[in-house]
Amino acid sequence: MTSGAGTSDELKALLPIEAADRLQSLRLVEGRAILVLDASGLAPAARDGLEAAVKAALEPAPGVSEVRVAMMADKAAPAAAPAAAPVAAAPAPAGPRILAVGSGKGGVGKSTLAANLAIALARMGRKVGLVDADIYGPSQARLLGTEDKRAVAHEGRLVPLQSAWGVPVLSMAHLSKAGQAIAWRGPKISGALVQLLEAHWDGAELLVVDLPPGTGDIQLTMLQRFRPAGAVIVSTPQDLALMDAARALDMFAKGGVPVVGVVENMAGYACPHCGEVSDPFGSGGAEAAAKEMDVPFLGRIPLHITIRREGDAGTPTAAGDSPQAEAFTTLARQVAGWLDEAA
Ligand SMILES: Nc1ncnc2c1ncn2[C@@H]1O[C@H](COP(=O)(O)OP(=O)(O)O)[C@@H](O)[C@H]1O
Ligand SMILES: [Mg+2]
Structure with missing residues (x-):
């Protein structure tokens, strides 16, 4: 169901630098780009800004009908401490x-x-x-x-x-x-x-x-x-x-x-x-x-x-x-x- 790696790689190349740095995964499923970003240390406003920037960058891309972004806080933190x-x-x-x-x-x-x-x-x-x-x-x-x-x-x-x-x-x-x-x-x-x-x-x-x-x-x-x-x-x-x-x-x-x-x-x-x-x-x-x-x-x-x-x-x-x-x-x-x- 996931389309070829080439396509999601092309999408990755379109990401703003901060989003690319924080990218955990990107999948393209039937026109839906699904991203998981590491949002550690980001204030809510910064998260919203990052999500908006990702959407603005990917929505116009060919073959993309929808962009969904999930933000994860530092996942190591709760288990460790x-x-x-x-x-x-x-x-x-x-x-x-x-x-x-x-x-x-x-x-x-x-x-x-x-x-x-x-x-x-x-x-x-x-x-x-x-x-x-x-x-x-x-x-x-x-x-x-x-x-x-x-x-x-x-x-x-x-x-x-x-x-x-x-x-x-x-x-x-x-x-x-x-x-x-x-x-x-x-x-x-x-x-x-x-x-x-x-x-x-x-x-x-x-x-x-x-x-x-x-x-x-x-x-x-x-x-x-x-x-x-x-x-x-x-x-x-x-x-x-x-x-x-x-x-x-x-x-x-x-x-x-x-x-x-x-x-x-x-x-x-x-x-x-x-x-x-x-x-x-x-x-x-x-x-x-x-x-x-x-x-x-x-x-x-x-x-x-x-x-x-x-x-x-x-x-x-x-x-x-x-x-x-x-x-x-x-x-x-x-x-x-x-x-x-x-x-
Ligand atoms: N493994 C399963 N096999 C068949 N039906 C299931 C299964 N798990 C849940 N359901 C049915 O799916 C519906 C939604 O389940 P529910 O437990 O109420 O979900 P949630 O609490 O996540 O909203 C219910 O009708 C339930 O009986
Ligand atoms: Mg329930």
Whole structure:
């Protein structure tokens, strides 16, 4: 799908010098020029200026219909020195460690993955809770089959709801009436997130947090306030996976959160009838992205109808013993190993 090296080399030659110096990767995919730049040390205005200069230089080039630029902050910094995050140190949160599950955009299966990962970890004997931090599009109540439950507070803090899968859970959906539109803003959203995270998670050693999609301020504030021990980035195999994963990686870097690795979801469609595996969205994009960004690749979760059906039914795949469940178990083993080592 990527066009010949000659073409992207021609584009490289058009870049302003500062952009060329900071270039991490440039790919030309079906007329879309996709660049990842190292934005270390740049103020927001300088980043914007650099992005504008790159677009001005490449947009007129023949064969280019669109230019996308992802800026990555110094990726070595957070792993090497998490304490040097650009925020006044938040008090080290007592209580469970946090594992953030994030993605550059929605619809990649982040919630599905967070739920199944939490369950697979619980089946390994870990004491895991699940927090749905996706305020506007909560899905963990449905995924864990707790849609009909409502959370209550005890001594001013919420009490997590027990699911049937050994994983207590809290979601905005447990606080609002079913189907009620959630149209909160700014401080109120942060307040709601704090309530979910600072609930009575007493028995849990780990909270898997399904972050809101995207890489905005809410996410960053949350990361900085709650200091996750690590983050898993979910991506699909599509061409733009590199862009989205790069954005998510940049967000975790800014928040001083070490990245456990990238998971490729919906990788290869296994026909439920004959078992033949095909690649409707291509495959390998996330692995290539992980390699380019120098973060571990944690493996693939297949695109399989049972994963969606079981998610919709509130009986997540990882709770069963299908071959699809095995993919989540394999992932959980890696994540658990990483967490143990980091501790
Ligand atoms: N590996 C998979 N195979 C099949 N369907 C999947 C898979 N992962 C996610 N889905 C489905 O894709 C849709 C989006 O997934 P979701 O977890 O809600 O994504 P996100 O949280 O990133 O928006 C859901 O309908 C979900 O059931
Ligand atoms: Mg979601």
